Amino acid sequence: MVPYGHVLTLGGIIFCLGLACVVARRNLIMVLIGVEIMLNGAAIAFMGSGLLWQRLEGQAFVLFLLGIAATEVSVGLALVLHAYRRSGSVDADTYNVLKG
Amino acid sequence: MNLYALMFYATAVLITVSTVLAITRRQAVHSVVFLVISSLGSAMLFYLLGSPFLAALQVIIYAGAVMVLFLFVIMMLNVDAGEENGFPRRFWGTGLLVGLLFFTATCVAVFSDPSGTVPLQLKMVTPKEFGRFVFEKYWLAVELISLLLFLGLVAAIHLGRDRGRGKEVRE
Numbered sequence: 001m002v003p004y005g006h007v008l009t010l011g012g013i014i015f016c017l018g019l020a021c022v023v024a025r026r027n028l029i030m031v032l033i034g035v036e037i038m039l040n041g042a043a044i045a046f047m048g049s050g051l052l053w054q055r056l057e058g059q060a061f062v063l064f065l066l067g068i069a070a071t072e073v074s075v076g077l078a079l080v081l082h083a084y085r086r087s088g089s090v091d092a093d094t095y096n097v098l099k100g
Numbered sequence: 101m102n103l104y105a106l107m108f109y110a111t112a113v114l115i116t117v118s119t120v121l122a123i124t125r126r127q128a129v130h131s132v133v134f135l136v137i138s139s140l141g142s143a144m145l146f147y148l149l150g151s152p153f154l155a156a157l158q159v160i161i162y163a164g165a166v167m168v169l170f171l172f173v174i175m176m177l178n179v180d181a182g183e184e185n186g187f188p189r190r191f192w193g194t195g196l197l198v199g200l201l202f203f204t205a206t207c208v209a210v211f212s213d214p215s216g217t218v219p220l221q222l223k224m225v226t227p228k229e230f231g232r233f234v235f236e237k238y239w240l241a242v243e244l245i246s247l248l249l250f251l252g253l254v255a256a257i258h259l260g261r262d263r264g265r266g267k268e269v270r271e
Contacts, residue, residue: 001102001104001105001219001220001221001222002104002105002108002109002219002220003216003217003218003219003220004215004216004217004218004220005210005211005213005216005217006108006112007149007220008206008210008216009206009207009210010112010115010116012203012206013116013203014115014116014119016199016202016203017116017119017120017123018119018123020123020195020199021122021123023187023195024187024195025123025187027128027179029128029170029173029174029177030123030128030131032170033122033123033128033131033132033135033170034123036135036162036166037119037122037123037135037138040138040139040142040162043142043146044142044145047145047146047149047150047151047154048149048220050149051149051150051220051221051222051223052215052220054221054223056225056229056230056233059151059154059225059230060230060233060234060237060238060241062146062151062154063154063157063234064238064241064245066154066157066158066161066162067245067248067249068245068248069161069162069166070161070165070166070249070252071248071249071251071252072252073166073169073170074169074252074253074255074256075252075255075256075259077169077170077173077256078255078256078258078259078260079259080173080177081173081176081177081259081260082259082260084177084179085262089179090177090179
């Protein structure tokens with residue numbers, strides 16, 4: 001069987017990859033993909049913790065994470081579309097005008 | 101090393117490699133395709149960690165619905181790749197240093213804890229058992245999630261409406 005530390009390390013690696021994607025990429029769609037990857041890493045950590053303490057709460061929170069991720073991505077993509085219609089670009093560096 | 105551990109580590113390598121490929125692609129479509137592979141790997145991992153129900157949900161929601169939504173938006177925006185500004189070069193060293201520090205600190209914290217090296221006890225949870233648990237103890241959270249999904253729907257419709265075209269129709 002697999003030790004708990006390895007599951008937690010895998011979740012941490014996936015979370016860090018998502019964080020790097022959010023920070024380093026300038027394309028707004030790639031930023032949203034990075035947030036999805038971060039939520040996935042958190043879900044892996046929840047699954048491992050649920051097995052360690054033999055409780056079902058870990059899996060219940062993974063279910064809630066799925067709902068939150070779906071909401072976040074739909075609102076986020078609608079915002080990206082809105083911003084694209086306003087400015088004609090999905091590059092995060094071009095949004096430097098306060099007046100609408 | 102038994103078969104279970106072998107499958108776990110193979111799945112872990114698959115998820116990590118496909119995620120790295122996903123975040124480094126220049127074109128958003130390619131990274132979405134690699135992300136589909138990554139979420140199929142996560143579904144496999146959830147199955148190995150004892151929840152076939154969540155594995156099925158991961159395939160249906162992540163690999164199905166969310167990725168199709170990404171593809172639709174990429175198709176609607178029709179942005180050509182290649183113009184993206186890279187990460188500023190003078191920050192690479194600092195970023196790598198912070199990442200490495202975080203990784204070593206996490207590994208020390210995880211493996212100095214005695215429960216971190218104990219093998220996990222596998223326990224398969226049937227969908228029926230899981231559903232009973234969620235709706236008996238966390239029914240309020242389920243209601244809140246459904247409200248959140250509804251609000252997300254309203255927000256997406258409101259933001260995604262094309263205002264200029266709607267005005268023409270009305271007049």
